[in-house]
Amino acid sequence: MTVPLGAFIAVSAVLFFIGAAGVLVRRNAVVILMCVELMLNASNLALVAFARRAGHLGAGNPLDQRGSVFVVFVFVVAAAEVAVGLAIVLAAYRNRPTVNVDELHEMKG
């Protein structure tokens, strides 16, 4: 008895919607970064589940591991994104001591 792959896809979809709701609802810049990370991680779960379904996953596989490779690139992009995002939050915080994104409207012109 194994878990159907659709269950993994369903968990991935639910986590993605939770993250999207957090990005849209919360106004704290650090919390928004956390929710973006949740969305990226949900996409990773979907990628791995689809890679398993396509038979691209596992030992001694003659096919290339394109799903896993893409997940590795998502890791790289997520790490770069959170580093630069937090740097931007800290730089904006130095100008105006708040992390509320509603109050950071100086670039609107």
Added chain:
Amino acid sequence: MFDFFEPLFFALFAIGVIGAGAAVVVLRRITAQALLMALTFACMAGMFLLLGAETIALFQVLIYVGAITILILFGVMFTKQDERPYGLFFQEQTPWAAAVVVVIALPVTLLAFSFKDPATPSAKGGDLIPLAASLFRDYAFPFEVASVLLLAALVGAIVLVKQDER
């Protein structure tokens, strides 16, 4: 005999992922939110193990549970957190949000549950050697581009947070 282990662990990890993820969005205590985000990532690593992607689970623990959580906690500590009240459920966009959720989430859910498992499941585990061969042979150029992206992010983060010495 141990057939029930996999659904049991899947249920535990699913509750962990969804419960902790929802708590990240709903709670107001920022340190607890960051640690619950780490719990979400740890349960997600368990999901990767269940799917047979051991190396990805290892990277998940190293990068997400380790590095990104620490980075977010540093961001929390460097800034003053004055959380404003916000309306999560009772605000004027709620009907629009519900309509969007119905339009998008229902097809996604139907698609997820109409999903057929592969007839011959591939062997689980031991994906480090195929992944490494694939990454360094077939995808060597994107790998180098990703390293350049990381270098650019490193330099950019340092430049952005550097104090002006004027």
